[in-house]
Structure formats: structure tokens, C-alpha cells
Amino acid sequence: MTGEPLVLGVDLGGTKSAASLLTLSGETRFRIAVPTQAERGAGAVIATLIFLAQTAQNAAPDPAALIGCGVSAGAPVDALRGIVFPAPNLPGFPPETPLAQILADTTGLLTHLENDADATALAEYRFGAGQGTQTMAFLTVGTGIGAGLIIGGKLHRGAFGAGGEIGHVCVDTSSAARVCNCGLRGCLEAYASGVSVLKIAIENGYSGEPTGVAVANAARSGDRAAQEAFADAADKLGRGLATLAMLLNPERIVLGTLAVHASDLLLAPAIASMRRHAWNRVTENLSVVPAALGDRAQDLAALCAYLAQSGESGAGNPPPPKSGASDKTCFVLRTAPHLPTNETGDTINAVSGVV
Template sequence: MKDNLLGIDIGGTKCAIVYGKRIGSDLQIVDKTKIETTTVEETIRNIMSEAKRMMARFNLAAQTVRAVGISCGGPLDSKSGTVMSPPNLPGWDNIPIVKIIEEELGVRAGLQNDANACALAEWKFGAGRGTQNMIFLTCGTGLGAGIILNGSLYSGTNDNAGEVGHIRLTDDGPIGYGKEGSFEGYASGGGIAQLARSLAAEEIKKGGLVSWCPSLDDMENINAKLIAEAAGAGDKLALKVYETSATYLGKGLAMLIDILNPELIAIGSIYARNKDMMEPYVLDQISKEALEGARDVCKIVPAALGENIGDYAALSIAANLID
């Protein structure tokens, strides 16, 4: 059986309109168009025109497209299909995006935040295929989670489930999600940069040399990618940064394992790109902190969909609507 699906990924600088075909348990991405995110009205107008253009290009009609999935940063209300003032989308205040798209295209639509959408994608078409209980962690600029429980997406009472980056791991430490010592502060791109700046400053003030930060004036150039490259080349201070981040990632994962008892946790972006460097510290903490019965049934794996996960995510919302 073949299902024609459309996906819309709404981002702070770019939006994507994606056409995909689901054939059995596989998803094929057929075409994709990107547009700039500008004003609310103009962006929605351009999304609609590009979606209609794509449908015309492939001879698709409202009757032959099964569903449209919309992925967007939160906060949002997935039940009413409303975008509610995301920080990266100024002006998107209580926008009934599902209603707008359904009326314009004549196709059933659904809305989820980006972490939940990625969890659906990895569950249906990626590393979590075949599982009933799994967690997806974004592990990019920030840290968020999407949760699959008993074969269904769990989004909580008002779409706030999975905000694991807000958990405080230490009383002080790198700041993430507006909180010192948070899970996001330690295990995200922004957190890794903060850890690196702190260690580099200490080293420079002692008179030491830091190859990736020659002086205090270079602090703003530090990011997670730079530190990963230095660590990969064997730089001891950079390796210490990733060891610290991975250690706290493991501590946070142990909490999730004890609370939710998943069979799999798939981690994207930074962990997926640096698995060999981070995995030993992650698994060591899980072995120390998580309940034996729960940790023994849980695999920790890199997300499988790579750089295309945003496309799969939007289409997976559509697939989930019709399942």
C-alpha cells in the first residue's frame, strides 16, 4: 500500500515543504522545497503556494494525499493545532496552523513540536523501528526529548512532556534552559561551548597554552564542533570537555531509564557524530546509576536518520495521523 504524505517543517530562518511516499514500513522522500521564514502572513502564504505547487508537480489532489504533518518548535498545542509564541518564531502568537492548512489544501493535518516529530521519525523509520517504548534525545544546540510509550507518542497534559533539558543535575554549572547545572547545560552544543570556555579560561590564566583558544579574546569563537575536532586530534583539554559532557549525559540518561524503563534511547546530532568519544563515559554512568533490571533492557544508540531527520520528522507526523 502506498501513502502520499506532505510534511512542513517550520523553522526560525527556513521552512521546508516535503513530499514523501510511504510504501509498507518504508518512507521515501520524493521532493523538498525550502523557503525563508519572514513575517507570519508571508511565510504561511509561501508555505501554501509551495505546497500547492508541489502537489501540482506530482499530480496530487486532496483525495490522493493522506495527511500533512507540521513540525515546529514549541510551545504549541497539538490537540488544537495551534502554534503558541515559540521563541524562535516572533509573531507566531496563537496561530491555528492546522486549521489554516486543512482549509487551504483540503487534507487532514497534524502538528507536533520538533522533538516529538523526531521521536516519531526514529520510531517509525529509524533506530527505534519495532520498539514499543523508546526515547529520542535531540542533543544539538539544546537538549529535548520525544517519548514513545506503549506504542504511542506521549506528549503530556499540555505538550510539555520530554523537556528533559530543564532537569537540574548540579547546583551550579553550565547554563541551559535558563537553569545552572541543567541537563541541557551539560549535554548540548551550547553547554559544551560553556564547559570549553570555562576550562580554557582556567588554563590560560595559569599561563598554559590552548590550541583552540589562543587568548581570552577568542572565547566567542568556541563551539561544540571546534572542540570535537580538537578532541578528535587528541587535544587533552578538549577531550576533558567531552568527557565531562558525556559523564553528565550518562547521569541524565540513568534517570530517564529508571523513570520510564525504555528499551531504547536514540540520541541525535552531537552524540551521533561523536559516539566513539562519548559512549564509554555514558555507559559507565548508566552502569553506576541506573537500576540493573532497567538498564539491562535498554540500548543506547545514535539516531539513524542523520541530517535528513527533519524531513522524516514532518512526514512522520502525517504517517502517525493515519496509523
């Protein structure tokens, strides 16, 4: 090996998926991202992940520098077996998909898998807003809601790999409770995820552009329907945070995705709701803060998915990586014949990095 050690990171999301090459200190050397197109089914999604992994692997200046592959998956997983289970945001997957083995067979690399909330919790703990803590929780508030739990400096996956599924904690027991994508009623995710906020705003009478950014801007501009959707989301999110605070008693809760992009609409009212529903001695010294990693979170989550099970990382928190891409990376928008295609045969655009 002549170059610096690199980890191949793969991120499986409900909307977008990506692959990257990262140094052990968290610098991105290459990145490519495409739409997941989960509606096409498991076979198409796995084919996309294989394409992404192979593209990133082929971009490595020294193939021998690749020491392993980390996968961050937006779905329930059995991390130690490398298995992905079906998820509402990834329809059509069989009961157990051996995703880690599939990508290991594709790349020839030792491959480790984590749930995306767990992997991002590790990334924020190691590189971002969780630095300096021993007990913290990370909540992803995006297409769905999940949590990653760090207890005593270690990731807590739970006995069956389902630790941190706070998105499916019940926050509404009324007869009018909303039905969640998981099939249960009253789940936090049914009220406070980005998709749910938009859906509720539309039900309330919002008629603007159907995107999370647009509905947040509408709320800021005084749109009553959008404001009511965010107010209800913040109240329900606070109830979920109160449950988490009472059970885990963490030093810090880090909120990601929607809670970052719309922190002015969600953060303060969610904290106020949390304090109404939890003991003061549990919340008075608890800090609830936005995630710090921004657009780099997915790449660093995939890196940490590998490091968490490989023992490569060592103890403690290393210095945080530079924000943005490294000076050795150039990001471009490109369309190429070998990219995956949609149902009409049109080539999908991909954002990729060139070393």
C-alpha cells in the same frame, strides 16, 4: 487522483526549516530548505513556512494526490490543538500561535502538528533505530535537548503536551549551576546541547572555528578545552539518561543529532554515567544507540506528525525507506527571486528537490 498519495511535510527548526513531499512509505519526492532566521521574529518565520509549504505544494505532479500536511516544530506545542508556544530558540512568538491552522488555511490541507522530538521519535520507531520495540525514547541533542516517548507502541505526549522535556531536567544543583535559555538553573540542555558544548569549550579556552563540527574535531585532536566540554556534556547527558531510564524503563533509548555526529566522544561515556546513576536491573538490558535516519529524520518526522493523528498509517512498522533521496528526486542548490530575503534584502539560498 492519478498519482501516489503524498503528504506535505513541514519542519520548523531553530536554525533551518524545510518542506517536502513524501509518500506514505517514507520516500521523498521533493524537498526545499532555507535558514529559519528566527531572530527576525514570529512573523518572518511564519512567512518563511508559508513560502516553503506553498513551494512544495506547487511541486506536486498531481495536486489531488496530496492527502494532508504534517508539521514537526522545534518548540513546545499543544499537538491536539495545533498550537506552538514560545521557545528559547524561537524568540518573539506570541503565547499561542495556531500554526496548524495557519498552514491549513494556506494549503487547504488537513494539517497535524507535533513537537519535533515527538515526531522524530515516531519516525525512528517506525522507520529507524526504534523498530521492533514497544517502549522507547528518542532524545534530540541539537540546538536544544528534548525527548519523544513511545510507551506501549504509542506516542506519550503528557497531560498538557509537555511530556519528554528532559532537556529541562536539573542535572546540576550546585551554586555554580549554569543558567539555561529557559530561565532555570542546572538544566541538562545548558550542558549537553550542541550550542552549550561549544559555549563551554570557548569558556575553557577553545579558540578554533566556532562550530560544533570544529569543536568535535578539536576534541578528537587532543584540544583539552574541547575534550573537557565533551566530557562534562557526556557526564550530564548520562545523568539525564539515568533519570529517563528509571522513570520509563524503556527497551531502547535512541540519541540523535550531536550524539550521532560526535558519538565517539559522547556515547560510551554517557552510557557509563547513566549506569553510575541508575539501577543495574534497569540498565543492564537497556540499549542506548545512535539514531538511524540521518539527514532524512526531519522529513520523516513531518510525515509521522501527520500519520500519528490521521490514522493513515495502519498498525505496525512498515519496511524502512531507502536511504537518501529516491531515484525520482534530484536535489539542486538554487537561488530564485521568490525566495525569502534577509534583513539586507539579499535572497536566501535554498536547497530544493525537483520531481
